[in-house]
Amino acid sequence: MTESIVVEHASKSFTLRYQRTLKQMTVAMAKGRDISDSFLAVNDVSFSVQQGESLGLMGLNGSGKSTLLKLINGIMRPDAGSVRTRGRIAGLIATGAGFHPQLSGRDNIYLNAAVLGMTEAETNRKFDAIVEFADVGKHLDSPVGHYSSGMFARLGFAVAIHVDSDIFLADEVLAVGDRPFKRKCLERMQEIRDSGRTLVYVSHAAGSVRKMCDRLIVLEQGRLGYDGPVGPGIRYLKYDEEPDTPEDEQLDEDLGADI
Numbered sequence: 001m002t003e004s005i006v007v008e009h010a011s012k013s014f015t016l017r018y019q020r021t022l023k024q025m026t027v028a029m030a031k032g033r034d035i036s037d038s039f040l041a042v043n044d045v046s047f048s049v050q051q052g053e054s055l056g057l058m059g060l061n062g063s064g065k066s067t068l069l070k071l072i073n074g075i076m077r078p079d080a081g082s083v084r085t086r087g088r089i090a091g092l093i094a095t096g097a098g099f100h101p102q103l104s105g106r107d108n109i110y111l112n113a114a115v116l117g118m119t120e121a122e123t124n125r126k127f128d129a130i131v132e133f134a135d136v137g138k139h140l141d142s143p144v145g146h147y148s149s150g151m152f153a154r155l156g157f158a159v160a161i162h163v164d165s166d167i168f169l170a171d172e173v174l175a176v177g178d179r180p181f182k183r184k185c186l187e188r189m190q191e192i193r194d195s196g197r198t199l200v201y202v203s204h205a206a207g208s209v210r211k212m213c214d215r216l217i218v219l220e221q222g223r224l225g226y227d228g229p230v231g232p233g234i235r236y237l238k239y240d241e242e243p244d245t246p247e248d249e250q251l252d253e254d255l256g257a258d259i
């Protein structure tokens with residue numbers, strides 16, 4: 001088997017600033033208070049993913065999931081350790097990244113496709129399929145700055161899935177989509193998975209992770225808390241609370257977490 005993503009002791013730290021203005025900083029320093037502090041958003045994380053594996057990534061808000069995806073994508077470099085990937089990477093790791101609000105949906109498809117490494121000829125060829133998937137109707141020629149959040153996400157996802165890649169990264173892509181669109185996205189991601197590409201899928205929706213992934217990693221304050229099969233990982237994530245009470249299931253249902 002070929003390794004697709006290899007993360008070895010990767011760490012990424014950020015600086016927290018407590019004081020913003022020069023005056024505040026001077027006063028804080030005079031009083032001997034800290035003006036900034038650094039913390040590890042990703043803390044000594046190691047794992048590897050085989051080509052064709054589909055990996056779920058879960059954890060509480062702020063646990064470092066998006067940061068880890070950015071390290072894999074190459075948008076950020078780790079401060080320590082290493083992250084190696086094999087092949088072309090595509091995906092949606094921040095809704096609206098690579099879009100220009102004043103350009104139309106049509107122009108943004110070309111812009112975003114170029115950012116993701118597609119040539120103009122390739123984009124021309126796939127243009128109709130992208131438009132059909134995004135299904136933003138008559139808004140295609142309006143500036144995307146006026147799009148609803150769901151429409152924005154549709155356009156981004158539509159472009160990302162049409163890039164030929166070896167690794168597909170998806171960060172909570174389904175969060176703002178409506179139910180029919182979520183279903184369409186999941187079907188498309190299943191196709192991506194079944195075609196032997198590597199998938200890394202970040203989501204808070206346990207149901208969709210169960211459906212999509214054959215392995216789960218849980219991050220806890222930047223550290224790798226769990227790496228293994230999906231079912232026990234989801235139970236681990238609940239921190240030994242009462243497993244699946246009817247209220248939890250209702251909440252999942254209400255939030256559309258089942259698909």
Ligand SMILES: Nc1ncnc2c1ncn2[C@@H]1O[C@H](COP(=O)(O)OP(=O)(O)OP(=O)(O)O)[C@@H](O)[C@H]1O
Pocket residue numbers: 014015041059060061062063064065066067068
């Ligand atoms: N550019 C940045 N500068 C400073 N701090 C940052 C930066 N990006 C992320 N952080 C911090 O790093 C931590 C991890 O953030 P991250 O976005 O990776 O979390 P997450 O697991 O994706 O959370 P969520 O479930 O809310 O999407 C958070 O405390 C966040 O505030």
Ligand SMILES: [Mg+2]
Pocket residue numbers: 065066067171
């Ligand atoms: Mg995130």
